[in-house]
Amino acid sequence: MHGLEDNELVSRVISQQDTAAFGELVRRHQSQIRNFLRKLTREHALADDLAQDCFLHAWDKIHTFTGKGSFIGWMLKVAYTTFLQSKRKSSRYGEVLEQVGGESIADGSSSTVESDEITDLDRFLAVLTEEERAVMILSYACGLSHREIGDAAKLPVGTVKSIIYRGKEKIRESFEIEDHQYG
């Protein structure tokens, strides 16, 4: 099972409902999915709950994975959708973000809710909109291409590029970087 490619494992899951193959996919990608959701929610317990739900949704929808892009790209799309659905259902996420935002404004810096330590990442995330936050995380934390981000966040590639441009502007303002150049 360990030597198989992601696409082969997906084929096994679809054709045989192979839970061991699915378990291997979870084992391979759990770190990236949990990291993405932890950065998005800023709360580890909530993120891990969402990650479990995300993998259950993936189990239900795995037949829709066409194999055109990477499996992790598709999983991140499922994770982002799960996050948006849960946010609509629960006010818990809103409270967490308000807490982070409030601390950032009060201190001029920010924090992980989990540790009560204010980090530069929280400070930066607090000035971004939810959509910008997701795009920046998918780009810089998950290393997806603009096309993959567009696919995951259901945005045109041009919009993804302009969001990243805006994000960079904001980080320049937040961290007072003087000599900058855009590639």
Next chain:
Amino acid sequence: MKSKIINMVERLKDKEDRMLESLFASESIADNGFSQKVVSRVRRRIWIQRLSLPIAFVVGGAIAVKPLSQFVAAMSKMFVFIPQSFSSRIESVPFDRLPPVSSIFIAATLVMVFLLVSRLLED
């Protein structure tokens, strides 16, 4: 691989890029039973899906058998093409020995509660 090449072309890194990458950099998260937990939830889901349909059939059938037989008996009196022997046979079935509908409901509720509690315990 192709995606990584595209990524490199897309991003001629500047100061903000490097800062963002260092901001977002994170250690890999140890599994610590996470994947096992997900797989057991998936297996339980499969088990519940397989079990729920037969249970629904049994419970529904147990509830419906008495009124259905009464309905057939009544119809046989109205329509001559249903043989009298068939209707008399249905009337002779000892439906009184069947548990009452309330008991069937309680049993079904208990089964549901058991499934829910087992799910909660696993969670």
